Amino acid sequence: MHKKKLITAGIAVLIIALIIGGLAVALRSSTTASEMTAEEAESFVNSRLDAIAATQTTQYIAEKNRITVEEISYGDEKDILLDCTVQTLDLHGAVAPYYDTFLSADERKETGMYKSKLHFKMEFEPLLMELAETAAEKEVSCRISLFDTHEGLVLYASDEVVNAVFGGLIDIKNEILPRTSAVLTKADGTEEIREFESDNIKLGFLDCLQVPQNAKPDTATALVRFWNDLKQDFHRNFIEANRWLTIVKGLWTTIRLTVFALLLGIVIGFLVAFVRATYLKQSKHGFLLRLVNSICQVYLTVIRGTPVVVQIMIIYFVIFMPLGIDKFLAAVVCFGLNSGAYVAEIVRGGIMSIDNGQTEAGRSLGFNYMQTMFYIVLPQAFKTVLPALANEFVVLLKETSIAFYIGLGDLMYSINAIRAATYTAFMPLIASAIIYLVMVLILQHLVTLLERRLRSSER
Amino acid sequence: MSDNSIIRTEKLSKCFKGKIHALREVDTEIHRGEVVVVIGPSGSGKSTYLRSLNLLEEPTGGRIFFEDTDITDPKVDINRVRQKMGMVFQHFNLFPHYTILKNMTLGPIKLLKSPKAEAEEKAYALLERVGLRDRANAYPSQLSGGQKQRIAIVRALCMNPDVMLFDEPTSALDPEMVGEVLDVMKGLARDGMTMIIVTHEMGFAREVADTVFFMDEGTIMETGTPEEIFSAPKNPRTQSFLRKIL
Ligand SMILES: Nc1ncnc2c1ncn2[C@@H]1O[C@H](COP(=O)(O)OP(=O)(O)OP(=O)(O)O)[C@@H](O)[C@H]1O
Ligand SMILES: [Mg+2]
Numbered sequence: 001m002h003k004k005k006l007i008t009a010g011i012a013v014l015i016i017a018l019i020i021g022g023l024a025v026a027l028r029s030s031t032t033a034s035e036m037t038a039e040e041a042e043s044f045v046n047s048r049l050d051a052i053a054a055t056q057t058t059q060y061i062a063e064k065n066r067i068t069v070e071e072i073s074y075g076d077e078k079d080i081l082l083d084c085t086v087q088t089l090d091l092h093g094a095v096a097p098y099y100d101t102f103l104s105a106d107e108r109k110e111t112g113m114y115k116s117k118l119h120f121k122m123e124f125e126p127l128l129m130e131l132a133e134t135a136a137e138k139e140v141s142c143r144i145s146l147f148d149t150h151e152g153l154v155l156y157a158s159d160e161v162v163n164a165v166f167g168g169l170i171d172i173k174n175e176i177l178p179r180t181s182a183v184l185t186k187a188d189g190t191e192e193i194r195e196f197e198s199d200n201i202k203l204g205f206l207d208c209l210q211v212p213q214n215a216k217p218d219t220a221t222a223l224v225r226f227w228n229d230l231k232q233d234f235h236r237n238f239i240e241a242n243r244w245l246t247i248v249k250g251l252w253t254t255i256r257l258t259v260f261a262l263l264l265g266i267v268i269g270f271l272v273a274f275v276r277a278t279y280l281k282q283s284k285h286g287f288l289l290r291l292v293n294s295i296c297q298v299y300l301t302v303i304r305g306t307p308v309v310v311q312i313m314i315i316y317f318v319i320f321m322p323l324g325i326d327k328f329l330a331a332v333v334c335f336g337l338n339s340g341a342y343v344a345e346i347v348r349g350g351i352m353s354i355d356n357g358q359t360e361a362g363r364s365l366g367f368n369y370m371q372t373m374f375y376i377v378l379p380q381a382f383k384t385v386l387p388a389l390a391n392e393f394v395v396l397l398k399e400t401s402i403a404f405y406i407g408l409g410d411l412m413y414s415i416n417a418i419r420a421a422t423y424t425a426f427m428p429l430i431a432s433a434i435i436y437l438v439m440v441l442i443l444q445h446l447v448t449l450l451e452r453r454l455r456s457s458e459r
Numbered sequence: 460m461s462d463n464s465i466i467r468t469e470k471l472s473k474c475f476k477g478k479i480h481a482l483r484e485v486d487t488e489i490h491r492g493e494v495v496v497v498i499g500p501s502g503s504g505k506s507t508y509l510r511s512l513n514l515l516e517e518p519t520g521g522r523i524f525f526e527d528t529d530i531t532d533p534k535v536d537i538n539r540v541r542q543k544m545g546m547v548f549q550h551f552n553l554f555p556h557y558t559i560l561k562n563m564t565l566g567p568i569k570l571l572k573s574p575k576a577e578a579e580e581k582a583y584a585l586l587e588r589v590g591l592r593d594r595a596n597a598y599p600s601q602l603s604g605g606q607k608q609r610i611a612i613v614r615a616l617c618m619n620p621d622v623m624l625f626d627e628p629t630s631a632l633d634p635e636m637v638g639e640v641l642d643v644m645k646g647l648a649r650d651g652m653t654m655i656i657v658t659h660e661m662g663f664a665r666e667v668a669d670t671v672f673f674m675d676e677g678t679i680m681e682t683g684t685p686e687e688i689f690s691a692p693k694n695p696r697t698q699s700f701l702r703k704i705l
Contacts, residue, residue, distance in 0.1 A: 283476070355552075357548060357550055357552040358552060358554065360515055360546075360548065360552060361546075361548065361552035361553075361554070362554075363515060363538075363541065364513060364515060364541055364544070364545075364546035364615075365541070365542070365565075365566040365570070365614075365615070365618060366538045366539065366541040366542035366566065366570050366618065367538065367566070367569070367570065368538045371569065375565060375569065376554055379556050380554075380555065380556050383556065
């Protein structure tokens, strides 16, 4: 029984996954980039590198560079891989010997204020330019990736590419950045270690060699993009602004509401069932029994003959709100009354289904009507109606979502609040469906366990 | 009316809704320690008579005296009276949701307010007597028909009744199980229990009955010792009934 349910749930999840997957595949555009020739690639790379060289020195190097594309290959997604040889200048070799000379510059002005990094940049730029002009030529090979994105071809200037085509620029950066001091060689040949008081001197130096690096472009396929959007949606709907807390609060209200309504429903249901079964079983009826039975009849007819939404709105807006009684109580009363009507009919059926011989055996031992009901009929009736009752409780749990109509802060209300705040419908609504489904499955599992325990006591 | 009368009916009548006269002014008297067997054709009112004695069937006329109380009087607490009248049904009617032991001790504990240990001790003694002591913790569904009926008998005995009523206690049993139930009833008869038994087991009736009632069309047509009824029936109805079944 339980296994069957798990399998059903598994199949449902599988179907949903298949639909989503299928959609993603359908949306996914062709994955290979359009082909290009070596010349086109070279000129594209050259122009792009010129464009990203942002300082005097890097521009100088970019102009001197000569890039030869040796081989073009195409990646898994929409990327083009260029294996290149680059004729460039060995900037690293030219600059490295002078690190200390640069970095031991005075950090303060005559006024005692720190020099800014811009100040240092302007101071170092011409000197670096001179060094660049003396730099030796060198040849390196590297792989440059181009990506065919929806905004056109993009060159991904990774550390590796920048280092190769700008003469070891990243090496320089990596050697400078960790430094905390520089050695100053004085005119008389003595040396002095200067601890940096600020990072301005390093940053000013590095600004002279700045190459803006760009993040790897988004060439993701529809499936990946869908997944990313999903993650982002998830974050926005549940993590951001602690929205999950709202859901937990709403869920707590839903659970409390269901439990209280259920208890009230059981009490009402058993009482009404008791009256109805007694009335139906006996041939002669006292006045009191006739009266109570009529009241029960009216109750059953009205509750089962009108929609729950109408009931809850009447109970709250017409009766409870004018009296100043709160929504939660109104909802408990409404769902308790509602579920009581269905429980009553289920339990009555259960009572009537118990063989009359059981009652006779009880009465012949000397039990009165109530005792016979309590010790003999009801325990057996309860067992037979348990599956139907469980079903009614599952219905009740789901039905409490209607409390939303009177603005009670239950699960559905929280979900809707999130929907309104994030302008997304998919995530919050799917989440509510999953939460309800999980609760229902848990409930059904518990009932199966209970049923099995009750059944084992008879075999 | 003699002093040791335990049950007496006066003009006991029962008329069901569809104008069926199941009992027509039945006058009977049963004495302490007497074993009465009620025989008669189907639909003659045997069950109705028996069930009227403890008011499971409410009479529509006449009176029933039990130990000199008129139990048809609405002021009488019928539940107390029923405690003194054990009843055994054709279909056993054990409580399927309780163990054998609980079936037997439920009444004494809840109604007679016996201490649990005492009630169980008595139950075990009775189980011992019917040879089912080892099944005390079984559930009714785990027993055979004959075993169920023996339990039903001792369940009634647990209440210390003054009278035992049996309505065809062996009719729902497979033939090989009839004997074990009749043996228990014979034992009871030997011990002096007052018993009223509706049955079709004529051999048994002949053996244990002190008195036989022959019923037809809602009245007791003939009363007598088994000897009188079975060997020399006077009423032509009795004669034709016995001719048919013997
Ligand atoms: N609850 C009832 N409602 C209506 N009529 C009934 C009811 N119970 C019994 N009768 C009728 O009363 C008459 C006597 O029935 P009763 O059960 O006492 O017969 P019986 O002698 O026990 O028969 P059997 O040997 O078949 O058990 C029958 O005509 C039967 O149809
Ligand atoms: Mg009968």
